[in-house]
Amino acid sequence: MAFHFVGIGGAGMSALARWLRHKGARISGSDLVESPILDALRKIGVDAYAAHDANRMGQPDWVVVSDAIHPDNPEVIEALRREIPIWRRSQLMGWLLRDYKVIAIAGTHGKSTTTAMTATILEAAGYDPTVLIGADVPLPAPWQGNLRLGNSEWAVVEACEAYESFLDIRPYLALITNIEPDHLDYHGTFERLLKSFANFSKHVPREGYLVACGDSHGVREMVKMLHGIGGHERPPILYGLGSHNDLRAEITARPPTYTEFRVHNSHWLSDAEPTLRIPVLGEHNVQNALGATCIALLLGVPVAVIRDALAHFRGVKRRQEIVGEAMSITVVDDYAHHPTEIRAALSALRQRFPNRRLVVVYQPHLYSRTRDQLHGLIESLAAADFAVITDIYPAREQPIPGVSAALIADGLLERDCPPTLYVPIKEQIPSRLIPHLQPNDVVVVMGAGDIEKIAPLLLRRLEARGQARRLTVAVLMGGDSPERDVSLLSGLRVMQALNPDKYHAVAVDPALLTGKEGYWGLQELLTQERPDVAFIALHGRHGEDGAVQGLLELLGIPYTGSGVLPSALAMNKYIAKMVFREVGLTTPNALLLSDAEDESLERVQRRLRLPVIVKPNQGGSTLGAMRVFAWDALPRALRKAFAYDAHALVEELIEGVEVSVPVLGVREPYALPPVEIAPKSGYYDFHAKYVPGETEEIVPARLPSEILELLQQTAVTAHLALGCRGMSRVDMIVRETTPYVLEVNTIPGLTPTSLLPRSAEAAGLSFGELVERILSDALEEV
Known part of the structure; x- marks a missing residue:
């Protein structure tokens, strides 16, 4: 048979595709963008491609559609046109599981971890289960990321309440970790969500088991509802930290590397009360481990096997996952996206990293969840020491008017604590965040969307700043x-x-x-x-x-160099003059022209004195510049300037010593020795500037020491006035004792005849050292 998957790059969809491929089916599939998952699928013979394209579907017998796919998807429309049977992912999973004894793990939070813990115990006990999880598990074959293909009658699967997909599963044993308001974009109300969980619970046969975490208020409400509608004949087995549960955990140790707890059991189990240890942190993980233990005990797994399996549990991807460390800063990746999950994750990280500042980079997931959980998101993120909020990951949703990640940032800012940055474009997070980081910080990148991509980028940026690698x-x-x-x-x-x-x-x-x-x-x-x-x-x-x-x-x-606004200001010579004058610097009188009409020519003659220099307002390297000593030459000079720019600057030509002063540095910029420019032709044009030997560059300039010091002070003032950083070159004319600022060049030339390298060499910096200094300044600014 042939199956085509629309949205094959998703965790659940790719796992089912691998399973069917293992069974010998012909598999194809599409996703919105390329990803490592698509590459991995192609290696096992799957025709996986991006983006969605109805012409590449081939001739499948079945089309499987992710719940995240919109009905107007071109491949879905083509399948309907061809009358190809369409299955939801959950329907296919239910069909594949039809001959298994299924252990289904459901709940608002903790499904993936509890499923992985259960699978780890059953694997250790020799059950050889087939496993499907919503997150990758870092284990070797027979594990394939989030899929384990076993050879027994047992299957352990994660069952999701979104779109009621878990109703397509017929479990022998069902476990519910907790129930909280979520996915209300589909369910509408919490009561309807509870009813959905009750219907899922009713799918358990009379010879099976229903297990649930009694610490959850939602679970207790669902149990009442289940009794009211004539649910499972056997009452559910409750586990948790509270004394009312059938199986209860008492936490006995919370060091930074593990959590230890004693299991107290009631009449339906043996009298032993074992102490278990898990290498993951937080009360929520104790609940997860207790749920997995409950399942194992019901299946007769010895306590010794449970203890050893949990002690060696490897975790799942994106759950307090350490990405790396650089410059004494630890970077962590976590999937938490609901307020309860955020609180639990931060609490666990406090246990793991005591007395360290916790910086949270959070990406909201779904517009509807942000709207419904706004207050809870603000309250949970307030537990951070520093917060960065980026824009909402929409997944399957369209924007909702009035809903924005900025509302979360505003809510945190109104509290005054923690300090908060709102960075809408997630790729800009490393550069915006790093200046706020301190040694020994722990940065947790958090969310269910694509925010995980930022963790390695941040780590690379920290490594770059610390020169930790090539x-x-x-x-x-x-x-x-x-x-x-x-x-x-x-x-x-x-x-x-x-x-x-x-x-x-x-x-x-x-x-x-x-x-x-x-x-x-x-x-x-x-x-x-x-x-x-x-x-x-x-x-x-x-x-x-x-x-x-x-x-x-x-x-x-x-x-390297200056940012957007300083670069634009410096490039616009006329605007730069206005800024220079505001800070008390002297500049030649000038006019800005956009045409060479008679009215414009007359205005120049009224306002300025000969000689003048005409040059493109935005440009450099003296291209398009021309000196004018008689007014009848002005039109030709303007035509030349207009060939390079739509605006020409007409500036009084100041006679004096032409100098250029480079500026370096980020935090405290400083001026290098002034360079005196002495062209052989008497005019510093393009030829004189770039042809070796045509201009004598004298470093330092042949001026009194007090004038040289004044030039350096003027250069730094001009540099700072425009907001420049890293490097610049300030060009001036000195007439008597007054420096006239002409312009600031934010990207000085670095050719063999350029002025910045000559000045740096006079200051004791070789060209290689100068390049290194400029790069270091760029990384320091990050």
């Missing part, structure tokens, strides 16, 4: 500005200077859609593994104006 540096060069060739020279020189023992350099040309000849293009930058840092050597448009900086921030890649 870093990948994307050197951005080329681009689409008139200064492309200069940019390529700068970029290639940077790549040559990077120490190959510390850095892996990748050349990136953003002007290319796809890479070629040793360069990445935009496509590779967007799709390949993110580099640790970008070294921007792009000059002119789209390199210095904030455009590429904005792209890198969206991608969450730290970069």
